Amino acid sequence: MVFNEFKGKSILITGGSSGIGRALALKMEASGALVWVISVNREEFRELPPAIHCLEADIREEEQVVSAVRRVREGAGRIDMLVNAAGVSLWKELTEMDAAFWDLVFDVNVKGTFLVTREVARDMINRGSGLIINVASMSGLKSGMPGASAYMASKWAVVGLSRNLHLELKKHGIRVGCICPGSTLTDIHKKANTPMQEEMMEPGDIADSIMFMLAAQGKGHVQLLAQPAFFEEWK
Numbered sequence: 001m002v003f004n005e006f007k008g009k010s011i012l013i014t015g016g017s018s019g020i021g022r023a024l025a026l027k028m029e030a031s032g033a034l035v036w037v038i039s040v041n042r043e044e045f046r047e048l049p050p051a052i053h054c055l056e057a058d059i060r061e062e063e064q065v066v067s068a069v070r071r072v073r074e075g076a077g078r079i080d081m082l083v084n085a086a087g088v089s090l091w092k093e094l095t096e097m098d099a100a101f102w103d104l105v106f107d108v109n110v111k112g113t114f115l116v117t118r119e120v121a122r123d124m125i126n127r128g129s130g131l132i133i134n135v136a137s138m139s140g141l142k143s144g145m146p147g148a149s150a151y152m153a154s155k156w157a158v159v160g161l162s163r164n165l166h167l168e169l170k171k172h173g174i175r176v177g178c179i180c181p182g183s184t185l186t187d188i189h190k191k192a193n194t195p196m197q198e199e200m201m202e203p204g205d206i207a208d209s210i211m212f213m214l215a216a217q218g219k220g221h222v223q224l225l226a227q228p229a230f231f232e233e234w235k
Contacts, residue, residue, distance in 0.1 A: 005215050007032030010076040012069070014059055014116055015086030016052075017044035020135060020181070023203035024083060024210055025052055031211070036072045036079075038116070039086070059086055059112030069119035081131045081214055082120045084113045091147040102150050109154035113161065121169060130174040131214055134162045135206075138182045155180075177213050181206045 011028050015021035016037025022044075029035045029052050036053045039045070045054040053075060057068040072079060088108045092101055113134055124130030136158040137151075144152050162178035169176055182201060 004031070006211075008034070009080040010034040010036070010072075010078060011081040011083065012036045012038065012072050012079050012116075012120060013083045013085055014038045014112065015084075017041050017048065017054065019085070020203045020206045020210075021083070021085035022048070023207040024085065027204070027207050027211060033081075034076055036076060038068050038072075059116055060107040062115055065112075065115040066119055069116065069123075073123055078127065079120050079123055079130070081133075082117065083133045083135065083210060083214075084116055085135045086112055087135065089151055091151055093147050094149055097150060105150040105154050106157070109151075110157045110161070113158055117161075117165065121165075121172075121174065124174050125169075125172045128173040130169075130172075132165070132169075132174065132176045133210055133213055134158050134176070134178045135210070136162070136178050136180045138180050141180050179206065179210055179213060181209075 006028060011033050013021050013025050013028075013035065014037075016025045016035075017039035018041065021037065021039075025035050025037050025048065029049065034053075035051070036055065037045075037048070038055050038057045038059065040056065040058045042054075042056045045056075048054060053072075055068045055071060057064040059065055069079075086108065088105060090101065090105055117132060117134075120132070121130070124132075137155040139148060139152045139155045141159065159178055159180065162176055166176040
């Protein structure tokens with residue numbers, strides 16, 4: 001899917017070296033956007049085309065986020081769009097979790113989203129415009145499942161953060177949305193040999209939906225988009 005609306009626009013994508021973030025980076029570059037990605041996995045950068053600008057940074061670390069966003073701003077001139085696609089999917093039963101495990105899940109999924117959004121929003125507020133999409137999960141909308149307490153709580157937090165930022169930032173001309181994908185066939189599921197992979201969505205399917213949201217937000221408004229896989233039910 002190619003959108004002409006993105007030609008010449010700059011976009012920053014966290015987690016852009018793999019999974020949904022990588023699929024989005026490739027599609028946005030093909031649509032003529034100036035693409036910058038942040039990832040902690042430097043070795044994955046070589047799988048991206050040279051036209052995509054790659055920065056190594058750990059979004060859990062405030063100084064690294066501030067530095068990375070500054071470099072993007074200096075290199076691109078401005079950041080028109082932000083997609084927070086970085087995240088971890090780690091599961092443990094309640095009694096097996098220690099505080100370090102809980103902190104890891106929340107530091108990546110929630111704190112990282114907050115830090116990057118804060119730094120980019122400062123630039124967008126000065127300009128009076130911007131588009132932000134946070135990637136949450138259907139787990140942030142439906143009832144839980146055993147072993148997913150930390151993960152699901154973090155995704156509920158991302159949905160809540162997105163809803164409030166929509167209200168907080170719209171007065172500055174910034175539109176905030178959130179997409180909640182169902183089960184998606186990322187490398188995590190492939191390596192784990194997760195059952196029912198044939199029923200899962202591909203990362204490119206979610207990337208197409210994010211591009212739709214970004215294009216629609218420039219004209220109307222799509223605040224929350226839930227995209228369950230076919231075998232998943234609303235609960």
